[in-house]
Amino acid sequence: MNLLNLMDDQDLILNLSPGPSALPHDVVKQLRDFLNSRLETGSSLIEISHRSSEFKAAHTRIKDLLRRLLLIPDDYTMLFLQGGARAHTSAIPMNFMTTQAKLPVYLNSGVWSALAAQEAKRYGDIETYSVPGVLPIERLNDADYCHYVNNETIDGIYWDKLPKLSHRRVICDMTSSLLSCSIPWSRLGCIYASSQKYLGLPGVTLVILDRKWLARITPMPQTPSTLNYQQQDQSDSLFNTPTNISWLTALWVLEWIESKGGLTYCVNNATHCAQLLYTFLDQSQFYQATVESHLRSKVNIVFKTRNVQSDQDCADYLAQKGVIGVKGHSLKGGLRASLYSTITPELIHVFIEHLKAFEEQYDAI
Structure with a gap:
């Protein structure tokens, strides 16, 4: 079978965007049918x-x-809120920054962790440390809380080597890693993730919290009620009207994931896809992966060609072939392929064939 005909055969657009990501085809069909359906109430x-x-x-x-x-674990509660992960970089200090006697610690691994730290500074003093690097364990143990981003979507970096601390006051933004790795609950008190990468449509921010820690916090008086985690937990995330369609799409995506084999399937699939693409990039004389091997994300693969112009030409060529979302972020340039749950090894082979075809065309000019 000609791999380059696979997308035509299945009428596919290969969406490698960092978000919103591609929905499973079964979910797209459910969504289309659902919009035309009616309950007994007529709605x-x-x-x-x-x-x-x-x-x-x-x-x-x-x-x-x-x-x-x-x-x-049973002693963690789930909140389904609005505002995207970006809003919750504000909600977190407003909920958890309890005393300036014990400053929060923010670990900086890339663009999104730096932006989270920048936002937290609006509400009080913090300490920041760059990772990877040597971390002051005593300081982390004494922190009001520790915040980090384990997968940097823009930088293409994955870092999750936080040392074991004496507490679970650790918060992780898992927006772009939620279903690509196992979650070390014994080390984490809170994770948060917006929905447009692993849970379907934009419009929901998942916040998962240790109930005991949630009971102990004292949100700042200026915390909006919609971002007050205690208030939202008491109302079962229904303090304000939710984005119904995003919730329902998340339900269908989760059902699809379970039908494929659950978290084990997602982790293995992401690992296999990333290995295929990195192997091709590392063996290429034209393309180059730009992140050191020990820090490479298996979800957001950043790479480049020979120069800025050929990067742009490559992104344009791929878009013409139905491969969208590959242009790198404006802060970093280059190219980026994001491999969320709907991307399979078969589609990575298709993508690689397109990359090879562009290289041949470019060299022939």
């Missing part, structure tokens, strides 16, 4: 109240699936 679920029994049943199902797929 679809996206039109009915979030207080209704139908919506609450979907809410319960989402929580059950997440707890099972992510192996979330």
Whole structure:
């Protein structure tokens, strides 16, 4: 079979965007059919109240699936909020920055962790340390909380070597890693992730919290009620009207993931896809992976060609072939392929064939 015909055969656009990511085809069909369906009330679920029994049943199902797929301990609660992960870089200091006697520690591994630290400084003093690097364990043990981003979407860096601390006041932004790795719950008190990479459509921010820590915090008086984690937990994430369609799409995506084999499938699939692409890049004389091997993300693969112009030409060529979202972030340039749950080894082979075809065309000029 000609791999370059695979997308035509299946009428596919290969979406390698860093977000929003591609939905599973089964979910796209569900979404299309669902928008045309009606309940006995005459309304679809996206039109009915979030207080209704139908919506609450979907809410319960989402929580059950997440707890099972992510192996979330019973003493952790789940919140489904709005604002994206970017809003929660503000919500976190407003909820957890309890005393300036013990400053929070922010670990800087790339663009998103630096932006989180920058936002936290609006609410109080913090300490920052660059990773990878030597970390002052005593200082981390004494911190109000520690914040880090384990997968830097823009930089293409994965770092998750935080040493074991004497507490679980550790917060991790897992927006771009949520279903690509196992989660070390024994070391984490809170994770958060916006939905547009692993849970479907934008519009939901998942926050998972240690209940005991949540009970002890004292949110700042200026914390908006919609971003007050205690308030939202007490109202089961229904303090304000949710984005129904994003919640329901998340439900279908989670059901699809479970049908494929759950977290084990996602982790193995991400690992295999990344290995295929990195192997090609490392063997190429035209393309170059730009991150040191021990720090490489297996989700966001950043690379470049011979120069800035050929990077742009490559992105344009790929877009013409139906491969979208490959142009690198404006802060970093180059190229980037994001390999979320719907990307399979077969599609990586297709992508590599397109990269080879562009190289041949470029060298022939």
